[in-house]
Amino acid sequence: MRDLSVSRHVTILSPTAILGYGFPESSFRAGLARHPDVIAVDAGSTDPGPYYLGSGESFTNRDAVKRDLLLMIEAGLDLDIPILIGTAGGAGAEPHLAWCLEIVDEVLCDLGRCARVADIASDQNRDSLISALHSGRITELDPVPPLTQDAIEKSSHIVAQMGVEPIIEALDQGAQIIVTGRCYDPAVFAAVPIRAGFSEALSLHLGKILECAAIAATPGSGSDCMIGVIDESGFTLEALSPERKCTVTSVAAHTLYEKTDPRYLPGPGGVLDLSTCHFEQMDERRVRVTGTQLQKGTDYTIKLEGAQPVGFRTISIAGIRAPDLIQQLDVVLKAVRDRVFANFESIDPSEAQLLFRVYGQNGVMGDLEPLIDQRPHEVGLVIEVVAKTQSLADTVCSFARSTLLHFGYPGRQSTAGNLAFPYSPSDISHGVVYEFSVYHLMIVDDPVSPFPMRIQNLGEVR
Amino acid sequence: MKLSDLATVIRSKNAGPFELTFDVLFANHDDFEHVVRSKVLSAEAFAGLFGISVSDVIAVVEFEPALAIKVTIKRMRSSGAFGETDVYGAQQHAPLLSLEIPD
Numbered sequence: 001m002r003d004l005s006v007s008r009h010v011t012i013l014s015p016t017a018i019l020g021y022g023f024p025e026s027s028f029r030a031g032l033a034r035h036p037d038v039i040a041v042d043a044g045s046t047d048p049g050p051y052y053l054g055s056g057e058s059f060t061n062r063d064a065v066k067r068d069l070l071l072m073i074e075a076g077l078d079l080d081i082p083i084l085i086g087t088a089g090g091a092g093a094e095p096h097l098a099w100c101l102e103i104v105d106e107v108l109c110d111l112g113r114c115a116r117v118a119d120i121a122s123d124q125n126r127d128s129l130i131s132a133l134h135s136g137r138i139t140e141l142d143p144v145p146p147l148t149q150d151a152i153e154k155s156s157h158i159v160a161q162m163g164v165e166p167i168i169e170a171l172d173q174g175a176q177i178i179v180t181g182r183c184y185d186p187a188v189f190a191a192v193p194i195r196a197g198f199s200e201a202l203s204l205h206l207g208k209i210l211e212c213a214a215i216a217a218t219p220g221s222g223s224d225c226m227i228g229v230i231d232e233s234g235f236t237l238e239a240l241s242p243e244r245k246c247t248v249t250s251v252a253a254h255t256l257y258e259k260t261d262p263r264y265l266p267g268p269g270g271v272l273d274l275s276t277c278h279f280e281q282m283d284e285r286r287v288r289v290t291g292t293q294l295q296k297g298t299d300y301t302i303k304l305e306g307a308q309p310v311g312f313r314t315i316s317i318a319g320i321r322a323p324d325l326i327q328q329l330d331v332v333l334k335a336v337r338d339r340v341f342a343n344f345e346s347i348d349p350s351e352a353q354l355l356f357r358v359y360g361q362n363g364v365m366g367d368l369e370p371l372i373d374q375r376p377h378e379v380g381l382v383i384e385v386v387a388k389t390q391s392l393a394d395t396v397c398s399f400a401r402s403t404l405l406h407f408g409y410p411g412r413q414s415t416a417g418n419l420a421f422p423y424s425p426s427d428i429s430h431g432v433v434y435e436f437s438v439y440h441l442m443i444v445d446d447p448v449s450p451f452p453m454r455i456q457n458l459g460e461v462r
Numbered sequence: 463m464k465l466s467d468l469a470t471v472i473r474s475k476n477a478g479p480f481e482l483t484f485d486v487l488f489a490n491h492d493d494f495e496h497v498v499r500s501k502v503l504s505a506e507a508f509a510g511l512f513g514i515s516v517s518d519v520i521a522v523v524e525f526e527p528a529l530a531i532k533v534t535i536k537r538m539r540s541s542g543a544f545g546e547t548d549v550y551g552a553q554q555h556a557p558l559l560s561l562e563i564p565d
Contacts, residue, residue, distance in 0.1 A: 046479050049542030049549040143520070143536040144480050249487075252528035253471070256485045260477045260534045262525045279527055310544070353544055366547040367538055368512045370557050386544050436479045436540045 001080045004037060004196035009231040011036045012189050014210040017222035019043035019068055019085060020060030023213070027225040027240040032075055034227055038192040039076045041068070042185050042211040043100065044087025046305065046436075047258075054156050054307030054434030056095030062103065069107045073177065077113055083177045084167065084188040086211075091305075092122050092182030093157035100179050101458070108459025115177050117458045118170035120451050122159040122181025124304060126152055129442075137443040138304070144439050151308065151437040158306035158438050163268030164203075165447035167191035173455055181451070182305060184267050185211040193230045201294035204272055206235040208265065209254055209289075216254035217244040234290035236282060245285040252279050268303070269447060270296040299443045302450065306438030311353075312390040313430035314397035316383040318404075318419035324411055325418055326375055329358065332418075336404045340396060343403075352387035352396045381419070386433050397427050465502070465561040468493045474555040479541040481520060482551045483534040484508075484558065494529040500563050503531050511557050 004010055013036035016023040020043070048059040058065070069085075076083035085104075089096020101119055108115055129152050132138050140146050152158065159182035168191050170178045180188065186207025193203040206228045209216045214224035217239035225240040237246045255262045255274060265272040273293040280288045320326055333356045341349060359380035362369035383400050387393035405419050444450055466472060471487035486503065488494040497503065505519040512535070520534045542549050 046541070047476060047550050049546075050479070050540075051542065143518075249528060252525075253485070253487055253530060256483075256487075256525060256528055256530055256532050258475050258477050258483065260481055260483060261521050261523050262528070262530075262532060263523070277527075355545060357547070362547075364547055364553050365556075366545070368514070368554060368557075370511065370513065433544070435543045439479055439540075 002037060004192065007196065009229050010038070010193040010196055010198060012192065012206065012210060012228045012230070013039045014189065014213045014226045014228070015039065015041055015072060016068060016225070017042070017211070017213040017215055018045065018060060020065035021223045022064060022068060023223055023225050024241060025071065028071060028075070030240045031225050031227050032079070036079070036081060036227065038082050038084060039072050040084040040086070040188040040210070041072065042086045042188065044090050044092055044182065044185070048090070050307040050434040050436045053091035053093060053159070053305060054309060055432065056093055056157065058089040058091075058096055058099055060090055065100070066103050066107060069103060070110065073104070073107050073113075073115070074111055077111075077115060077176065082171060082175065082192065084191065085177070085179045086183040086185060086188035088179050088181065091157070092159050092180065094121065094123050094181075097121060097179060097181050104177060104179060105458040112460050114457055114459040116175055116455060117177045117179065118173065118175035118453055118455045120162065120166045120170060120178065120180045120453045122162055122183070122451055124158050124160050124450065126158070129158060129304070132442055139441050141441060147438060147440045151306070154308040155306035155437045156309060156434070158304060160302045160304050160442065160450055161268060162302070162451045163187055163447050164191040164194050166451040166453060168195045169448055170453055170455070171195055175455055186267070189228070198230050198232070201272060201292045202230055202235055202289075204267065204294065205274070205277070205289065205292040206230055208272065209237060209251060212254065212257065214239050214241065214244055215257070216251050217246050218250040219244060220250065234288050236286055236288045238286045246287040248279040248281050248287055251287045251289065269300045270294045300447050301441045301443050302447075304438050304440050304442055306436070307434040308437040309432050310435045311386040311388055311433050312393045313384065313386050313433045314390070314393040314427055315385075315430055316397055316401045316427045317423065318381045318383070318401070318421050318426070319378060320381060320419060321378045322414050322418065323377070324413065325409060326377075326379055328409060329361075329379065332404070332407060332409050336400060336407055339403050340400045343399060344396070347392070347396070352385055352392055354396060354400055355384040357382040357384060390429055390431070394427065394429055401426060463563045463565065464559065465497070465563055466559040468497060468563060472555050472558050474551055474553070476537070476541055476551040477534055480537055481534050482537050482554060483532060484555055486531045486558065488529045491529060494526070494531075497531065497563060498524050502561055502563055503533055505533075508533050508535070511561070
């Protein structure tokens, strides 16, 4: 490993946008040939929705994650450079971290290697959160509603996004592989250059781009490698597949991705200010970025994320082709809904929510759909129920399905049935449903103590 | 002329679980300026197009380095909550495609 504290630059290899999304081995080898000082990857996202954080499952596939880790860990150990994995298991809670650590251990054993592995937890203690809530240390960001004690108590997992500080601590203790719980996406890319004394603003901005790997190139890809080199005055980006290149537009455009305002990007401990930054085309394939600033707040804040179970779901999928039914579908669905709840008077409507999704009409955009008067020649229908128990969801969904199948609407000619089912059985019990319950900022005294670290030797002990 | 004739990228996506953000990117400065001047992507125009109130439009940002206009709105519900139609928010952009841009 090079002594980075006296180096004029740090090279960071980002193999893929999400651990488990894969990357061409040729691009990865091209990256290794550039003598990277760290291999870092982001494994997390809230995009797939609240289920994964709530349930503790990963949204990525285990075999695909193992394939990516095998290449990364072998190369990192051979080059004697750290391998950093942010937001293990997609959501970074305790079961996700354990899942990823088990794969890391398995990879090391397969390689016949042993490594010093740090894991950094991000789960937040409920009692501490409740006391932080009552002492005014937790605030909401519009449009998120204020946090309640009830939400803290009902959430199955609540994690916080760590910044670079706990990762630097693990590097200081000699970790070769670092697996983090929920982590600010750029942190695993920025930790090594910040530790070596490079600008925090530039390191974090570089991390912000590298966390999505080649998505910032053109043509973009979430499953191809990107390399970044940071020096004293800026950083340079290059896509590692010859078919892609970084252009000022592709890199600047990426700054917009999934953000509210591309000029000000809040993160743990400060706001990245891009209003003064400059993008420059160095040659056909490389872009240089300079001038990024970091506005540090007086308080150090971290973002909390939590999800809570809200019931059980059952769905039934069917198609409708009868023009007369499609024409009066809204009226028919309302009549079916009334019939369902009239039949089960003992069911409190607050314990079972019934929804008809009409694909072909407004199934994709719901209330945002402007083309509400158009009638297609066929529609796809999803009957959905979320109820207090799986059995209740099954009952209401089944009854809604059978009622609609044989519902006699005015002028009906196809008296044998109103629905085309692609499947038998027609109904699918879908299990627990979660909602995002916590998405708030918390002021902390220091950036390291909320994130306990452990270091152990994993793999084949020699 | 329609917005899809002038822009190279028209997309939507979650910006966190509580916001939905729309990006419109242009290939050159003239097209970018043309659409910025037309004000068809103002908060009021956007609210009208999607049938939401102006107060639900969080930000309209013209970001010159990327030749982009970005509009962020409140999600109807947090991502994945009951009634969700698009967990990632990636298919909410279509009404923008046919937006008429004055010459």
